[in-house]
Amino acid sequence: MAVIAVYSVKGGVGKTSLAANLAWCSSAISCRRTLLWDLDAAGGAAYMLGVDPPSTGRAESVFTQDRKPEKLITSTPFANLDVLPADESIRGLDARLSRIGKRRRLAKLAESLGQNYERIVLDCPPVLNEISAQVMHAADVVIVPLPPSPLSHRAFEMVVKEVKEIGKNHPPILPVLSMLDMRRALHRDARAANPGWPAIPMASAMEQSAVRREPVGAFAASSPAAKAVAQLWTAIERKLAKTS
Known part of the structure; x- marks a missing residue:
């Protein structure tokens, strides 16, 4: 089992769309039993896979041992792909985790879920707090979507710093140029400066993915x-293979 965290401290970078599409690639291309775990209170990742938000706020309860995660997992219309959806209760998760005082609670839950899933994709909230710290302990690789902009570069430096605070055994980081529009000079410069980074283009198909509530693939x-998403997934699998 491997945990893939899609994370950024900056919102509006295409994080949720990327997480949902990568989870689909895991299930459809690699044929792996996959769980998309939505940790963002907005609940967008589950929505993009055609799963409506839960009617009751119970997502936080899996962290307090009040409810087993398996009780909240929902199947999607896509083979090999389930989702653990978020809801409004997640908004208080940072304070709850701080009170619990167990820094590896998320990692332990992921390990338990790994008995049934080969890949767990985390759609992480854009925060720097106890939740993100727990994500770093749980992740086997951290995917950081970065639209070409100075603010994104600054956000990436913050992510790198946070990941490295885990210590020498921190998970590898894979930066991804997201929403890349090669008609723009700034975007062309960003691509030229980082030719080895995976890139996801600004495309109507990605927008339609949210409208249709289906992965673009x-x-x-x-x-x-x-x-581009499929190529990124291949790069992720290769990186996981190197670290296993």
Whole structure:
């Protein structure tokens, strides 16, 4: 089992869309039993896979041992892919985790879920707090989407610092240029400066993914966006293979 965290301290970078699409790639391309775990109170990751938000706020309860995560896991319309959805209760999770005082609570839960899943993809909230610290302890690789901008560069430096605070055994970081529009000079410069980074283009297919509530690979497999996400997933699997 491996945990893939899609994380940024900055919102609006395409994080949720990327997490949902990568989870689908894990299940459809690698044929792995996959869980998409939504840790963002907005609940967008589950929504993008056609799963409506839960009617009762129970997502936080899995961290307090009041409810087993398996009780809240929901199947999706896609084979090999389940989701553990978020809800409004997650908003208080940072304070709850601080009170519990168990720094590896998320890692332990992920380890337990690993009995049924080969890959767990975390859609992380854009925060720097106890939740993000727990994510770093649980993750086997951290995916950081970065739209080409000075603010994104600063946000990336913050993520690198946080990940390295884990110690020498910190998870590897894979930066990804997201929402890349090669018609813009700033974006072309960012691509030229980081030619080895995976890149996800700014594309209508990615926007339609949220509208249709389907992964882009499920309805536009030949599109540049779908191919880019699939290539990113291949890079993630290779990185996991090197660290295993």
